[in-house]
Amino acid sequence: MKFLKNLAAQKKQTIVAYGTSLTEGGSWVKELADQLDKTFFGLTTVINSGGSGQWSRWGVENLEERVLQKKPDLVFIEFSVNDSVTRFNSSVAEAQSNLINMTQRILKVNSQCEIILMTMTPADKHPIGHFSHRTNIESHYEMVRKEAEKHQFLLIDHYPNWKALQASEKKRFDQYVPDSIHPTAEGNSKIVSPLIFKTLNIL
Numbered sequence: 755m756k757f758l759k760n761l762a763a764q765k766k767q768t769i770v771a772y773g774t775s776l777t778e779g780g781s782w783v784k785e786l787a788d789q790l791d792k793t794f795f796g797l798t799t800v801i802n803s804g805g806s807g808q809w810s811r812w813g814v815e816n817l818e819e820r821v822l823q824k825k826p827d828l829v830f831i832e833f834s835v836n837d838s839v840t841r842f843n844s845s846v847a848e849a850q851s852n853l854i855n856m857t858q859r860i861l862k863v864n865s866q867c868e869i870i871l872m873t874m875t876p877a878d879k880h881p882i883g884h885f886s887h888r889t890n891i892e893s894h895y896e897m898v899r900k901e902a903e904k905h906q907f908l909l910i911d912h913y914p915n916w917k918a919l920q921a922s923e924k925k926r927f928d929q930y931v932p933d934s935i936h937p938t939a940e941g942n943s944k945i946v947s948p949l950i951f952k953t954l955n956i957l
Contacts, residue, residue, distance in 0.1 A: 755908070757828045757868050758955065761794045769800045770824050772813060772856075773832035776874050778804030779821060781939045782946040789947075793956050801826075809836040810852035817856055822863050825829065829860055830910075832872040834898050836937065838891040840882070846893050853901055873913040876920060879934035906952045910953050914946055 760767055769790070787800035799873070803937035804821035810833040815930045837849035840857055853871075854863060860867050873895040879888040895913050920927040922936075930941030937946055951957045 755868060755954070756866060760827065761797050762877070764797065766797050766799070767827040769798060769828045769830070770803050770821050770826040771800065771830045772803045772817075772821055773872070774804060774808055774836045774874075775806035775828065776804070776835060776936060777830070777832055778802060778806050779936065780804070780946070782937075782950060784942060785947040786950060787933060789946040789951055789956055794863055796812050802936045807836070807942055809833050809839065809842050810856070811847050814852050817859055821856075821860065825864070826860075826867055828870065830870045830872060831856060834894040835874040835877050835888075835891065838877070838888040838894045839887065840887045841888045841895065846890065846897050849894055850897050850901065853898070857901075857907070858909075868908065870908045870910055871898050871907075872910045873898055874906075875931055875935055875937065876913065877935040886933070908953065910950055912946055912949060915949065918946065938940050 756769040757767055769786070771777045771786075777783060783800060783802045787798070791802065795811070800900055801824050805816070813831070813833050833853070834849060837844050845922070862870060877886070877888045877891055880888070899909060899911065901907065916927070916931065919930070929938070930945060931937045
């Protein structure tokens with residue numbers, strides 16, 4: 755990654771985490787900041803630009819203020835867990851269009867900026883009619899995977915890890931993510947952050 759090469763060359767780097775409440779309130783962002791600071795001794799600035807309850811249309815509308823003005827070298831994007839919320843009535847095609855809009859605008863401002871796309875939790879606890887009911891979340895996550903592959907963005911695919919834990923250790927899954935959407939601090943430190951650190955090779 756250019757990001758890591760720049761850090762190795764003692765060049766300061768700015769990271770923006772952009773997404774839903776899983777980003778805004780996700781302790782993985784601070785854990786990432788702490789790990790980077792520990793590894794690269796003050797060369798990194800991590801900015802949490804998440805928005806609780808938001809989805810990719812909000813991401814498009816707020817990209818300038820919350821991402822582009824920060825002049826990032828690396829951007830994490832995760833909106834698909836909320837793009838699948840029934841009340842937003844967002845199709846996978848619309849979510850894809852929003853994601854493309856965001857990534858193209860980021861690269862237009864800085865062609866060297868690296869983008870990381872993330873899938874998140876199962877978010878499958880709430881029934882039809884509930885405020886937090888999701889529809890076709892797996893299709894939304896698959897779209898994210900395909901966009902990452904198509905444009906050679908780095909993908910951090912948390913969903914399979916959460917599903918495996920849900921299937922094999924339901925009690926621990928419920929402990930780590932009680933509402934099946936928002937990981938606790940322990941859930942982030944045990945499931946989310948380790949995969950991020952491993953993928954970025956910053957352990």
